[in-house]
Amino acid sequence: MRKKRQKKPIPRVDTARTRTVRRQAIMPAAKSQKKHPQAVVIERADFPRLMEALGSRGYQIIGPTVREGAIVYDTLTSDEQLPAGWTDEQDGGTYRLKKRSDDALFGYNVGPHSWKRFLHPPVQRLFSARREGGGFEVLPEPESSPKYAFLGVRACELHAITIQDRVFLDGPHVDPIYKARREKTFIVVVNCAKAGGTCFCASMNTGPRGTSGFDLALTEIPENGHHCFVAETGTKEGAAVLRKVPHRAATEADLESAECVVAETARHMGRTLDTTDIKELLYRNHEHPRWEQVAARCMTCANCTMVCPTCFCSTVEDVTDLTGEHAERWRKWDSCFTMSFSYIHGGPVRSSIKSRYRQWITHKLASWIDQFGTSGCVGCGRCITWCPAAIDITEEVRAIRDSAFTHAKSPTIIGASQ
Ligand code: SF4
Ligand code: SF4
Numbered sequence: 320m321r322k323k324r325q326k327k328p329i330p331r332v333d334t335a336r337t338r339t340v341r342r343q344a345i346m347p348a349a350k351s352q353k354k355h356p357q358a359v360v361i362e363r364a365d366f367p368r369l370m371e372a373l374g375s376r377g378y379q380i381i382g383p384t385v386r387e388g389a390i391v392y393d394t395l396t397s398d399e400q401l402p403a404g405w406t407d408e409q410d411g412g413t414y415r416l417k418k419r420s421d422d423a424l425f426g427y428n429v430g431p432h433s434w435k436r437f438l439h440p441p442v443q444r445l446f447s448a449r450r451e452g453g454g455f456e457v458l459p460e461p462e463s464s465p466k467y468a469f470l471g472v473r474a475c476e477l478h479a480i481t482i483q484d485r486v487f488l489d490g491p492h493v494d495p496i497y498k499a500r501r502e503k504t505f506i507v508v509v510n511c512a513k514a515g516g517t518c519f520c521a522s523m524n525t526g527p528r529g530t531s532g533f534d535l536a537l538t539e540i541p542e543n544g545h546h547c548f549v550a551e552t553g554t555k556e557g558a559a560v561l562r563k564v565p566h567r568a569a570t571e572a573d574l575e576s577a578e579c580v581v582a583e584t585a586r587h588m589g590r591t592l593d594t595t596d597i598k599e600l601l602y603r604n605h606e607h608p609r610w611e612q613v614a615a616r617c618m619t620c621a622n623c624t625m626v627c628p629t630c631f632c633s634t635v636e637d638v639t640d641l642t643g644e645h646a647e648r649w650r651k652w653d654s655c656f657t658m659s660f661s662y663i664h665g666g667p668v669r670s671s672i673k674s675r676y677r678q679w680i681t682h683k684l685a686s687w688i689d690q691f692g693t694s695g696c697v698g699c700g701r702c703i704t705w706c707p708a709a710i711d712i713t714e715e716v717r718a719i720r721d722s723a724f725t726h727a728k729s730p731t732i733i734g735a736s737q
């Protein structure tokens with residue numbers, strides 16, 4: 320539940336000092352749990368009580384479930400809908416489900432969905448209008464802001480939500496749809512117990528452990544025939560929910576187990592990204608030949624932006640019925656990969672694939688920092704997994720870094736060239 324908005328940790332621009340801290344970050348963060356008096360253990364058998372407690376407080380639970388060969392987020396009414404015993408295998412352009420050797424409920428990484436589809440819906444009617452005399456009467460959109468409980472949010476995803484908070488809530492133009500949904504949302508983080516083949520949250524300092532911004536945080540321990548969750552609360556609402564769930568105080572052994580789970584995950588990231596001076600690197604290499612090479616593979620399908628948990632661009636469409644008596648305005652997700660996205664007075668600003676790919680990655684990793692004070696990437700790896708050409712953001716940055724222009728070759732304001 321989003322109470323009072325407060326500054327939360329966000330992915331930072333890398334420096335030598337932050338990289339040193341990052342390498343040490345997982346273990347000290349996990350150890351701090353030992354000092355946390357609220358750390359408790361919930362047995363697997365009592366997990367349904369957590370869902371009941373959320374339901375009894377009026378939350379619509381959104382969580383992971385298996386559908387059409389993937390783990391997606393949808394409304395859940397029972398723990399039997401969770402992906403028990405399933406995991407995912409991911410690589411560039413590849414995603415497959417396979418069975419685990421245990422019954423872990425959250426033993427996977429991230430799928431094609433992200434939580435943004437619930438806070439910033441892909442398609443949203445903004446208002447309707449009907450003809451009245453010589454003009455139109457605008458009909459306000461009925462209030463519909465569900466009270467969500469997000470179950471199974473990963474640490475990187477929580478950072479992505481925090482980034483979208485900045486976009487939709489912190490500027491002079493607050494998005495009322497996002498605000499109404501976000502304020503009521505209860506967040507249950509589940510720390511990652513495995514790293515995916517395309518994950519690089521450790522490089523972005525966004526995971527694999529949730530450190531703040533949650534109502535409840537769980538670490539699942541499905542081992543040795545004793546399946547349980549180490550839980551800690553982050554808000555009063557989280558504590559109120561936990562009181563309704565049978566639990567016991569966590570022992571040192573429980574906390575050690577939870578600590579090991581997260582530390583192991585951090586050690587096995589599928590990808591890494593060196594973020595040292597990344598903003599300057601990309602600005603400096605506006606004309607690097609690598610942009611042409613990646614453009615030859617990119618199909619501008621926009622998958623990478625649709626699956627990305629931080630991409631927020633949208634367009635509006637006005638539609639009318641055949642009689643001309645009724646009209647509606649809809650907001651829909653858009654992408655910087657579409658030709659129409661940069662269309663202004665007679666043509667698109669970015670007509671080449673090269674300019675559109677460069678715009679995307681440079682915004683994510685460089686100009687986002689100028690715009691919002693953080694990176695626009697949390698290292699979830701979705702854009703790598705769901706790219707049909709297996710284009711890999713970490714590989715592209717590495718290629719540019721390895722053969723970078725060392726002196727400024729282009730202006731630092733970008734986006735208008737072809
Ligand atoms: S980078 Fe990949 S996912 Fe993104 S638009 Fe190009 S082909 Fe599609
Ligand atoms: S740019 Fe790719 S890795 Fe980064 S947050 Fe978006 S989808 Fe995830």
